[in-house]
Amino acid sequence: MDLEGLLGAVRQQFRPYEKSFPDFAELPRKGVAQSEVLALLRRFQRAEEGRWKEGYVSGAVYHGRDGHTRFSTRAYALASLSNPLHPDVWPSLVKMEGEIVAMTSHMLGGGPSTRGALTSGGTESILMAMKAYRDWAREKRGITDPEVVLPASAHVAFDKACHYFGLRPRIVPLGPDFSADVEAVKEAISPNTVAVVGSAPCFPYGVMDDIRGMSEIAHDKGVGFHADACLGGFLLPWARSLGYPVPDFDLRLPGVTSISVDPHKYGYTPKGISVVLYSDPELLHKQYYVAKRWPGGIYFSTSMAGSRPGGLIAAAWATMLSLGEEGYRTMAARILGSAKKMRAGIGERSGVTLMGKSHFVAAFTTKPQDVYQVMEHLARRGWFLNGLQNPPGVHLAVTVRHVARSVRERFLKDLDWALLEAARPSAPSGLAPIYGLAEALPEEAVGEFFESVIDWIYHGD
Ligand SMILES: Cc1ncc(COP(=O)(O)O)c(C=O)c1O
Numbered sequence: 338m339d340l341e342g343l344l345g346a347v348r349q350q351f352r353p354y355e356k357s358f359p360d361f362a363e364l365p366r367k368g369v370a371q372s373e374v375l376a377l378l379r380r381f382q383r384a385e386e387g388r389w390k391e392g393y394v395s396g397a398v399y400h401g402r403d404g405h406t407r408f409s410t411r412a413y414a415l416a417s418l419s420n421p422l423h424p425d426v427w428p429s430l431v432k433m434e435g436e437i438v439a440m441t442s443h444m445l446g447g448g449p450s451t452r453g454a455l456t457s458g459g460t461e462s463i464l465m466a467m468k469a470y471r472d473w474a475r476e477k478r479g480i481t482d483p484e485v486v487l488p489a490s491a492h493v494a495f496d497k498a499c500h501y502f503g504l505r506p507r508i509v510p511l512g513p514d515f516s517a518d519v520e521a522v523k524e525a526i527s528p529n530t531v532a533v534v535g536s537a538p539c540f541p542y543g544v545m546d547d548i549r550g551m552s553e554i555a556h557d558k559g560v561g562f563h564a565d566a567c568l569g570g571f572l573l574p575w576a577r578s579l580g581y582p583v584p585d586f587d588l589r590l591p592g593v594t595s596i597s598v599d600p601h602k603y604g605y606t607p608k609g610i611s612v613v614l615y616s617d618p619e620l621l622h623k624q625y626y627v628a629k630r631w632p633g634g635i636y637f638s639t640s641m642a643g644s645r646p647g648g649l650i651a652a653a654w655a656t657m658l659s660l661g662e663e664g665y666r667t668m669a670a671r672i673l674g675s676a677k678k679m680r681a682g683i684g685e686r687s688g689v690t691l692m693g694k695s696h697f698v699a700a701f702t703t704k705p706q707d708v709y710q711v712m713e714h715l716a717r718r719g720w721f722l723n724g725l726q727n728p729p730g731v732h733l734a735v736t737v738r739h740v741a742r743s744v745r746e747r748f749l750k751d752l753d754w755a756l757l758e759a760a761r762p763s764a765p766s767g768l769a770p771i772y773g774l775a776e777a778l779p780e781e782a783v784g785e786f787f788e789s790v791i792d793w794i795y796h797g798d
Contacts, residue, residue: 419647543698552592570598
């Protein structure tokens with residue numbers, strides 16, 4: 338592999354402004370005029386907005402229509418200085434936060450004892466739930482060597498939680514349909530298991546795990562079950578009401594003891610808001626933090642963060658109120674209808690195989706072409722897709738940005754071109770070798786390699 342070439346490609350992709358924008362490595366001695374600063378921001382916006390606006394990006398921006406964005410930005414502005422760390426100063430945030438949690442709980446089958454909290458995103462919701470299970474099991478079951486049963490497709494945030502909180506991940510394989518192997522889940526549960534995890538649906542393939550089956554097993558064994566609906570939680574209820582086959586996945590199932598769901602994805606709010614819900618208030622208490630002896634005073638927080646952006650809570654609350662059930666159902670109908678056509682179009686290309694069934698994600702692999710080369714050629718045509726590994730693949734999560742027919746037609750045309758290009762003999766190029774590398778090297782070496790790539794991205798050396 339040509340390391341120089343690879344780092345050059347990384348530089349081009351992640352540090353494109355090195356020559357074309359002024360550098361600010363230290364505070365300017367005299368402040369830059371606000372108009373000039375805003376002009377710089379507009380230049381960034383102009384350089385980047387077209388990618389996601391014109392549907393070239395998988396997931397990432399889930400709505401993004403101008404009127405919608407303007408409305409949530411105005412709501413943000415009205416509360417931009419507020420902070421729920423001071424509920425006495427901003428009790429309006431207590432009300433809004435409580436209502437976001439309550440509306441989400443209602444949507445996902447929560448009952449009178451369901452409790453929840455807001456976090457900064459799916460990852461933090463998952464971190465909090467895993468910490469809650471660890472602490473609860475230590476107190477109630479005396480478990481000091483806690484384990485979590487994770488299907489291989491569970492979001493990486495669960496691994497991160499294990500890493501941060503001293504939990505052992507017990508990774509179980511997927512079945513041929515890319516959903517968790519329920520028998521393997523059952524076998525992986527041990528006396529040290531504090532929680533079992535299932536996805537509704539998972540990030541890589543958009544495939545639903547058998548949440549009913551797995552949560553029943555967890556329930557029978559007396560362990561917690563976390564349903565990760567970060568991606569699907571704001572689409573699936575409306576998909577079901579539109580007649581799509583959606584198996585039970587939420588708090589209506591007695592074995593589901595917690596669920597994470599992200600307003601900042603298909604809830605169409607600005608980034609920075611997720612909800613974690615628990616069927617038992619005692620579990621939520623295990624995510625709270627209360628400091629009693631600190632000279633700075635009595636201090637409590639409901640999640641990892643201390644200060645939090647009240648503006649984002651206001652923007653999320655405003656978005657959810659203004660869309661209402663009808664708004665969410667309408668958007669879901671458009672997204673699901675487009676995803677169906679997109680998947681059909683992709684699936685009928687020769688050499689392309691869809692990976693698993695999904696209502697709104699199209700994950701696929703190619704043969705004989707190397708799928709990472711196909712992805713690289715699509716990148717040359719402007720597409721930002723997600724590369725998958727173990728096994729190799731690529732995915733497109735369909736959002737409001739993809740509902741126009743012209744976007745679908747453009748993608749399929751570019752896919753045809755990429756398939757032809759990737760069939761020609763050529764050396765791997767662009768960022769494609771990174772995926773091959775991650776699969777070929779030992780985990781430790783991949784870790785070290787990526788540490789230097791991250792340094793390269795953020796520090797340029
Ligand atoms: C299924 C699933 N869970 C969790 C997450 C993590 O969410 P976030 O990126 O908001 O931390 C994602 C993100 O795409 C996801 O798809």
